[in-house]
Amino acid sequence: MINPKNLPIPSIQRLPRYLRLLEEAKARGERVVSCTRIADDLGQLSVQVRKDLAITGVTGRPKVGYRVDELIDAIRNFLGWNQKTNAFLVGVGNLGSAILNYAGFVTHGLNVVGVFDVNPRLRGKEVNGHKIIPFGEMLDYVKMLNGYGIVVQMGVITVPASAAQDVADKLVQCGVRGIWNYAPTVLELPENVVCENVKLSESFAVLTNRMRNQDL
Amino acid sequence: MINPKNLPIPSIQRLPRYLRLLEEAKARGERVVSCTRIADDLGQLSVQVRKDLAITGVTGRPKVGYRVDELIDAIRNFLGWNQKTNAFLVGVGNLGSAILNYAGFVTHGLNVVGVFDVNPRLRGKEVNGHKIIPFGEMLDYVKMLNGYGIVVQMGVITVPASAAQDVADKLVQCGVRGIWNYAPTVLELPENVVCENVKLSESFAVLTNRMRNQDL
DNA sequence: TAGATTGTTAATCGATTAACAATC
């Protein structure tokens, strides 16, 4: 926990799982959970859970376990989920709509402050309370928001691959510091903008390959 | 390539990227591609590309490179994407609709032969040509398909987490050998059914954590 | 031929797992 960079990415990826489990435990009224329990429920080794939880800075008590409330707070804080992340979403197809309608991301701090699409016919149409704005008006819109002291931190890209780079460039102009990219493209971005690609085809590839190898 | 199991999963996950690049190269009329080029385009090391391509069984020619057509075929074959995979999709919300409307998965062999939802009001409604069937009728429907010699190999789960295990159990009864799970749950499945979880919250976690650590 | 590129073995790096001491 000295240098928060270069932490094991697999560990970070497992934290949301623990968080879900802990919130379920809290809902059941449990105040303390051991990593042995967590590991059993998720089919992992307890030592891995322990290591993962350690990166958030919390410590447990031998024989007792970890305090549920403390752990939930620590994970949410570590992931940046206890604060709002203002975001633009570009591309209101089914995928974009799915994200806008999924309540889970709101609890992770995702705060959509602008929804855009190139299709001018969608102008003014609402998706889960968000009015769709023509893509061409994004820069004007962000200036307006900035005038009110609202800064856009993240861009969510749910457009076809062919349009993704253009969208990314525009989002960078808007000042985003991170991009959540659902398009199957490798984006070129300035060094100070972090990017996370959602790998749908990659996931499908692992599945079909394993199904194929079942037969052999 | 002797034992097709226990291949490096990261390598399998990178293959779709190469495939996309190769198809673009083919569209431009290129007949041969070197792994140096692929590596440059994707920001990787050429030796990694070489190792990854090796698992598909293709060999390149020194000084020349790999034949584009051969490589495309080999990757698609290795991933099981050159044959159709019959699938049921359960849960026709925005996410399910997004998958049904995305042409990319069709080119990966995804052949949806049944679309289901618990909501009886959706009965008969169409999504991209697929009539929605009430979830309760799934077993009858699969029997009907089996009568025509059609076997369902894969289940795609796009329902809320709370319903995912029930859906998975039913899909297993239908005889699927693989499950593509978009719900944020760890599913309990028989040993002979492979499962791939799409990790959306996990992806978001990595992004927000990195954005948070930018500041430090 | 010279040089670019592939293929492969060895070295490094990082994550997981094992072992065990510390502690409530």
Added chain:
DNA sequence: TAGATTGTTAATCGATTAACAATC
């Protein structure tokens, strides 16, 4: 106290990268 659990160091495992030989 005894035993369950945490925390940490060491060993293992697997993937990436480096080095270099083979080859067209």
